[in-house]
Amino acid sequence: DAGVTQSPTHLIKTRGQQVTLRCSPKSGHDTVSWYQQALGQGPQFIFQYYEEEERQRGNFPDRFSGHQFPNYSSELNVNALLLGDSALYLCASSMRGTGFSYEQYFGPGTRLTVT
Amino acid sequence: AQSVAQPEDQVNVAEGNPLTVKCTYSVSGNPYLFWYVQYPNRGLQFLLKYITGDNLVKGSYGFEAEFNKSQTSFHLKKPSALVSDSALYFCAVLILTGGGNKLTFGTGTQLKVEL
Numbered sequence A: 001d002a003g004v005t006q007s008p009t010h011l012i013k014t015r016g017q018q019v020t021l022r023c024s025p026k027s028g029h030d031t032v033s034w035y036q037q038a039l040g041q042g043p044q045f046i047f048q049y050y051e052e053e054e055r056q057r058g059n060f061p062d063r064f065s066g067h068q069f070p071n072y073s074s075e076l077n078v079n080a081l082l083l084g085d086s087a088l089y090l091c092a093s094s095m096r097g098t099g100f101s102y103e104q105y106f107g108p109g110t111r112l113t114v115t
Numbered sequence B: 001a002q003s004v005a006q007p008e009d010q011v012n013v014a015e016g017n018p019l020t021v022k023c024t025y026s027v028s029g030n031p032y033l034f035w036y037v038q039y040p041n042r043g044l045q046f047l048l049k050y051i052t053g054d055n056l057v058k059g060s061y062g063f064e065a066e067f068n069k070s071q072t073s074f075h076l077k078k079p080s081a082l083v084s085d086s087a088l089y090f091c092a093v094l095i096l097t098g099g100g101n102k103l104t105f106g107t108g109t110q111l112k113v114e115l
Helices: none
Strands: A005-007 A010-013 A019-024 A031-037 A044-050 A053-057 A064-068 A074-078 A087-094 A110-114 B003-005 B010-014 B019-021 B024-026 B033-038 B044-050 B056-058 B064-068 B073-078 B087-096 B101-105 B109-114
Touching: A005 A087, A010 A019, A019 A087, A019 A110, A031 A074, A031 B101, A044 A064, A044 B101, A074 A087, B003 B087, B003 B101, B010 B019, B019 B109, B024 B073, B033 B064, B033 B073, B044 B056, B044 B064, B044 B073, B073 B087
Parallel strands: A010 A110, B010 B109
Antiparallel strands: A005 A019, A019 A074, A031 A044, A031 A087, A044 A053, A064 A074, A087 A110, B003 B024, B019 B073, B033 B044, B033 B087, B056 B064, B064 B073, B087 B101, B087 B109
Protein backbone atom coordinates (compact mmCIF):
# COMPACT_ATOMS: atom_id res chain seq x y z
CA ASP A 1 0.00 0.00 0.00
CA ALA A 2 1.75 3.15 -1.21
CA GLY A 3 1.89 6.02 1.21
CA VAL A 4 1.87 9.71 0.35
CA THR A 5 4.39 10.54 -2.34
CA GLN A 6 5.78 13.93 -3.31
CA SER A 7 7.94 15.19 -6.15
CA PRO A 8 10.49 16.50 -6.58
CA THR A 9 12.54 15.80 -3.46
CA HIS A 10 14.63 18.94 -3.75
CA LEU A 11 14.32 22.06 -5.84
CA ILE A 12 16.41 25.19 -6.25
CA LYS A 13 14.79 28.27 -7.74
CA THR A 14 15.66 31.94 -8.20
CA ARG A 15 13.69 34.83 -6.73
CA GLY A 16 10.78 35.82 -8.94
CA GLN A 17 10.43 32.39 -10.54
CA GLN A 18 7.46 30.08 -10.27
CA VAL A 19 7.43 26.53 -8.91
CA THR A 20 5.05 23.56 -8.98
CA LEU A 21 5.15 20.80 -6.40
CA ARG A 22 3.25 17.54 -6.74
CA CYS A 23 1.61 15.13 -4.34
CA SER A 24 -0.13 11.76 -4.63
CA PRO A 25 -2.26 10.82 -1.63
CA LYS A 26 -2.28 7.55 0.23
CA SER A 27 -4.44 4.91 -1.45
CA GLY A 28 -8.07 5.35 -0.47
CA HIS A 29 -7.69 8.97 0.63
CA ASP A 30 -9.61 11.79 -1.06
CA THR A 31 -8.35 14.91 0.70
CA VAL A 32 -5.01 16.65 0.34
CA SER A 33 -3.59 19.35 2.61
CA TRP A 34 -0.40 21.34 2.11
CA TYR A 35 1.87 22.66 4.85
CA GLN A 36 4.97 24.83 4.86
CA GLN A 37 7.70 24.06 7.39
CA ALA A 38 10.39 26.69 7.70
CA LEU A 39 13.68 25.68 9.27
CA GLY A 40 13.35 25.15 13.01
CA GLN A 41 9.59 25.66 13.05
CA GLY A 42 6.44 23.60 13.10
CA PRO A 43 4.44 23.08 9.91
CA GLN A 44 2.04 25.87 8.92
CA PHE A 45 -1.21 25.07 7.09
CA ILE A 46 -1.43 26.46 3.55
CA PHE A 47 -4.69 25.01 2.19
CA GLN A 48 -6.79 21.88 1.80
CA TYR A 49 -8.40 20.35 -1.29
CA TYR A 50 -11.38 18.02 -1.46
CA GLU A 51 -13.49 17.17 -4.49
CA GLU A 52 -11.16 19.32 -6.60
CA GLU A 53 -11.99 22.47 -4.66
CA GLU A 54 -10.06 24.50 -2.13
CA ARG A 55 -11.98 23.95 1.10
CA GLN A 56 -9.92 25.82 3.64
CA ARG A 57 -7.02 28.23 3.45
CA GLY A 58 -4.41 29.33 5.93
CA ASN A 59 -2.76 32.72 6.21
CA PHE A 60 -0.80 32.61 2.96
CA PRO A 61 -0.83 35.14 0.09
CA ASP A 62 -2.48 34.54 -3.25
CA ARG A 63 0.94 33.71 -4.71
CA PHE A 64 0.24 30.27 -3.27
CA SER A 65 -2.33 28.35 -5.28
CA GLY A 66 -3.23 24.76 -5.81
CA HIS A 67 -5.18 22.23 -7.72
CA GLN A 68 -6.64 18.79 -7.14
CA PHE A 69 -7.18 16.35 -9.97
CA PRO A 70 -9.93 13.74 -10.40
CA ASN A 71 -7.53 11.02 -9.21
CA TYR A 72 -7.12 13.01 -5.94
CA SER A 73 -3.51 13.99 -6.62
CA SER A 74 -2.63 17.62 -6.06
CA GLU A 75 -0.28 20.40 -7.06
CA LEU A 76 0.98 23.39 -5.13
CA ASN A 77 2.03 26.39 -7.18
CA VAL A 78 4.00 29.33 -5.86
CA ASN A 79 4.46 32.42 -8.04
CA ALA A 80 6.95 35.26 -7.72
CA LEU A 81 9.17 33.34 -5.32
CA LEU A 82 10.70 35.16 -2.38
CA LEU A 83 13.71 34.16 -0.31
CA GLY A 84 11.29 33.59 2.57
CA ASP A 85 9.54 30.85 0.61
CA SER A 86 12.52 28.58 1.23
CA ALA A 87 11.13 25.72 3.30
CA LEU A 88 10.11 22.09 3.41
CA TYR A 89 6.71 21.71 1.78
CA LEU A 90 4.68 18.85 3.16
CA CYS A 91 1.66 17.21 1.64
CA ALA A 92 -0.76 15.31 3.85
CA SER A 93 -3.66 13.11 2.85
CA SER A 94 -6.76 12.06 4.73
CA MET A 95 -10.22 10.67 4.19
CA ARG A 96 -13.18 13.02 4.26
CA GLY A 97 -15.80 11.18 2.28
CA THR A 98 -17.18 7.82 3.33
CA GLY A 99 -15.27 6.79 6.42
CA PHE A 100 -13.96 10.14 7.66
CA SER A 101 -10.54 9.81 9.27
CA TYR A 102 -9.20 12.38 11.65
CA GLU A 103 -5.52 11.65 11.15
CA GLN A 104 -3.51 13.08 8.29
CA TYR A 105 -0.64 11.13 6.77
CA PHE A 106 2.33 13.07 5.53
CA GLY A 107 4.66 12.62 2.60
CA PRO A 108 8.44 13.03 2.81
CA GLY A 109 8.25 16.64 1.65
CA THR A 110 9.85 18.78 -1.03
CA ARG A 111 12.77 20.93 0.06
CA LEU A 112 12.54 24.26 -1.81
CA THR A 113 15.50 26.61 -1.78
CA VAL A 114 15.08 30.08 -3.23
CA THR A 115 18.29 31.95 -4.08
CA ALA B 1 -7.45 31.05 18.69
CA GLN B 2 -7.16 27.30 19.08
CA SER B 3 -3.60 26.21 19.69
CA VAL B 4 -1.16 23.84 21.33
CA ALA B 5 1.99 24.69 23.21
CA GLN B 6 5.13 22.66 23.77
CA PRO B 7 6.99 24.31 26.65
CA GLU B 8 10.29 22.46 26.18
CA ASP B 9 12.52 23.01 23.17
CA GLN B 10 14.62 19.98 24.10
CA VAL B 11 14.30 16.97 26.36
CA ASN B 12 17.28 14.79 27.26
CA VAL B 13 16.85 11.30 28.72
CA ALA B 14 19.06 8.28 29.23
CA GLU B 15 18.29 5.10 27.32
CA GLY B 16 16.08 2.80 29.33
CA ASN B 17 14.58 5.62 31.39
CA PRO B 18 10.99 6.78 30.97
CA LEU B 19 10.42 9.84 28.82
CA THR B 20 7.77 12.55 28.79
CA VAL B 21 7.28 15.23 26.16
CA LYS B 22 4.82 17.89 27.27
CA CYS B 23 1.94 19.49 25.38
CA THR B 24 -0.87 21.76 26.53
CA TYR B 25 -3.83 22.86 24.49
CA SER B 26 -6.22 25.77 24.21
CA VAL B 27 -9.32 24.65 22.35
CA SER B 28 -12.98 25.61 22.41
CA GLY B 29 -15.16 22.54 22.29
CA ASN B 30 -13.87 18.99 22.09
CA PRO B 31 -10.15 18.76 21.35
CA TYR B 32 -8.82 16.43 18.67
CA LEU B 33 -5.17 15.98 19.59
CA PHE B 34 -2.27 14.33 17.81
CA TRP B 35 1.40 13.51 18.19
CA TYR B 36 3.74 13.30 15.20
CA VAL B 37 7.46 12.53 15.01
CA GLN B 38 9.92 13.90 12.47
CA TYR B 39 13.33 12.44 11.72
CA PRO B 40 15.98 14.62 10.00
CA ASN B 41 15.08 15.57 6.43
CA ARG B 42 11.91 13.50 6.59
CA GLY B 43 8.18 14.13 6.69
CA LEU B 44 6.02 13.70 9.76
CA GLN B 45 5.02 10.27 11.01
CA PHE B 46 1.73 9.85 12.86
CA LEU B 47 2.18 8.39 16.36
CA LEU B 48 -1.22 8.58 18.03
CA LYS B 49 -4.40 10.57 18.44
CA TYR B 50 -7.04 11.42 21.02
CA ILE B 51 -10.55 11.91 19.68
CA THR B 52 -12.76 10.65 22.46
CA GLY B 53 -12.91 7.81 24.97
CA ASP B 54 -10.14 6.56 27.23
CA ASN B 55 -7.78 9.23 28.49
CA LEU B 56 -4.76 6.96 27.95
CA VAL B 57 -4.08 6.52 24.27
CA LYS B 58 -1.62 3.96 22.94
CA GLY B 59 0.21 4.50 19.70
CA SER B 60 3.07 3.34 17.53
CA TYR B 61 6.56 2.28 18.68
CA GLY B 62 5.50 1.89 22.32
CA PHE B 63 4.44 5.51 22.76
CA GLU B 64 1.35 6.53 24.69
CA ALA B 65 -0.24 9.81 25.66
CA GLU B 66 -2.45 10.88 28.52
CA PHE B 67 -5.31 13.28 27.90
CA ASN B 68 -6.02 15.42 30.96
CA LYS B 69 -9.00 17.70 30.56
CA SER B 70 -8.64 19.54 33.87
CA GLN B 71 -5.02 20.43 33.11
CA THR B 72 -5.64 20.84 29.35
CA SER B 73 -2.63 18.65 28.67
CA PHE B 74 -1.77 15.82 26.30
CA HIS B 75 1.71 14.63 27.29
CA LEU B 76 3.54 12.00 25.26
CA LYS B 77 5.15 9.19 27.24
CA LYS B 78 7.20 6.06 26.81
CA PRO B 79 8.17 3.70 29.66
CA SER B 80 11.67 2.96 28.36
CA ALA B 81 13.44 5.24 25.90
CA LEU B 82 15.61 4.03 23.02
CA VAL B 83 18.42 5.89 21.28
CA SER B 84 16.43 5.47 18.08
CA ASP B 85 13.61 7.57 19.62
CA SER B 86 15.82 10.65 19.23
CA ALA B 87 13.87 12.93 16.90
CA LEU B 88 11.69 16.04 16.73
CA TYR B 89 8.22 15.61 18.21
CA PHE B 90 5.19 17.74 17.37
CA CYS B 91 1.90 18.02 19.19
CA ALA B 92 -1.02 19.16 17.04
CA VAL B 93 -4.72 19.95 17.26
CA LEU B 94 -7.18 19.31 14.45
CA ILE B 95 -9.50 22.23 13.87
CA LEU B 96 -12.77 21.40 12.11
CA THR B 97 -14.72 23.98 10.17
CA GLY B 98 -17.66 23.77 7.83
CA GLY B 99 -15.33 23.89 4.88
CA GLY B 100 -12.65 21.51 5.95
CA ASN B 101 -10.12 20.86 8.63
CA LYS B 102 -6.52 21.71 9.42
CA LEU B 103 -3.79 20.75 11.84
CA THR B 104 -2.24 23.44 14.00
CA PHE B 105 1.14 22.39 15.35
CA GLY B 106 3.19 23.26 18.36
CA THR B 107 6.75 24.50 17.99
CA GLY B 108 8.22 21.04 18.45
CA THR B 109 10.37 19.35 21.09
CA GLN B 110 13.73 17.84 20.24
CA LEU B 111 14.14 14.55 22.09
CA LYS B 112 17.67 13.31 22.66
CA VAL B 113 18.14 9.84 24.11
CA GLU B 114 21.68 9.11 25.22
CA LEU B 115 23.44 5.87 26.11
